[in-house]
Amino acid sequence: MDKRKSYYLTIDTETANSLECPFMYDLGGAIHDKRGNVEETFSFIIYDIFCADRELFNTAYYAEKRPMYERDIENGNRKIVSIYTARKYVRDICRKYNVKAIIAHNATFDYRSTTNTIRYITKSSDRFFLPYGIPLWDTLKMAQDTICKQKNYIKFCQDNGYCQKNGKVRATAEILYKYISGNLEFVENHTGLEDVLIEKEIFSRCMAQHKKMRKEAWG
Numbered sequence: 001m002d003k004r005k006s007y008y009l010t011i012d013t014e015t016a017n018s019l020e021c022p023f024m025y026d027l028g029g030a031i032h033d034k035r036g037n038v039e040e041t042f043s044f045i046i047y048d049i050f051c052a053d054r055e056l057f058n059t060a061y062y063a064e065k066r067p068m069y070e071r072d073i074e075n076g077n078r079k080i081v082s083i084y085t086a087r088k089y090v091r092d093i094c095r096k097y098n099v100k101a102i103i104a105h106n107a108t109f110d111y112r113s114t115t116n117t118i119r120y121i122t123k124s125s126d127r128f129f130l131p132y133g134i135p136l137w138d139t140l141k142m143a144q145d146t147i148c149k150q151k152n153y154i155k156f157c158q159d160n161g162y163c164q165k166n167g168k169v170r171a172t173a174e175i176l177y178k179y180i181s182g183n184l185e186f187v188e189n190h191t192g193l194e195d196v197l198i199e200k201e202i203f204s205r206c207m208a209q210h211k212k213m214r215k216e217a218w219g
Helices: 063-074 083-096 107-122 139-145 151-160 173-181 192-208
Strands: 008-017 022-032 038-046 079-081 101-104 136-138
Touching (some): 008 192, 022 083, 022 107, 022 192, 038 083, 038 192, 101 107, 101 192, 107 136, 136 139, 139 192, 173 192
Parallel strands (some): 008 101
Antiparallel strands (some): 022 038
């Protein structure tokens, strides 16, 4: 760890239940600098949803990935933890690196999923998952204000059918990473840590633009 640098925590959650009221079963994260250089990663499967509430997990859009998760848990690539252990780990790692911001793509969704989950599991005796006082940044907004305004990206979306019906370019993490990497065959994994590792690249590209942009998830 270079104490002269600013560090960030990018997170991604995979969820069960509904989009309006999501509960996370998969939490991935990476500590990195503004250039995307990674210091630490973690991949947590939330026991309280994945194991203890099998019926709830089965509502997940990617519920068919369960055998893959079970293999990864068995071989040590992912770790089953309680919601309390996950929360403590996130708070400790943010303190260790003096994290400047927590980042996610469409960050209000990940905020909602982490918050809903801790409230659901604790019956609202605990209200918040993410550490208090650390800004929440949204790479979706950052990209919309930088990458998505570039002529090359607009043409890329037009050429490859990545535009909305009204003609506006789309800005999903998968499409942005296809553009950044130049790999049109790339398919987002839709697992926490793997998605984090592409989203921190989107963050890094946005920061490299040195342009005025929205960062905060709200406002």
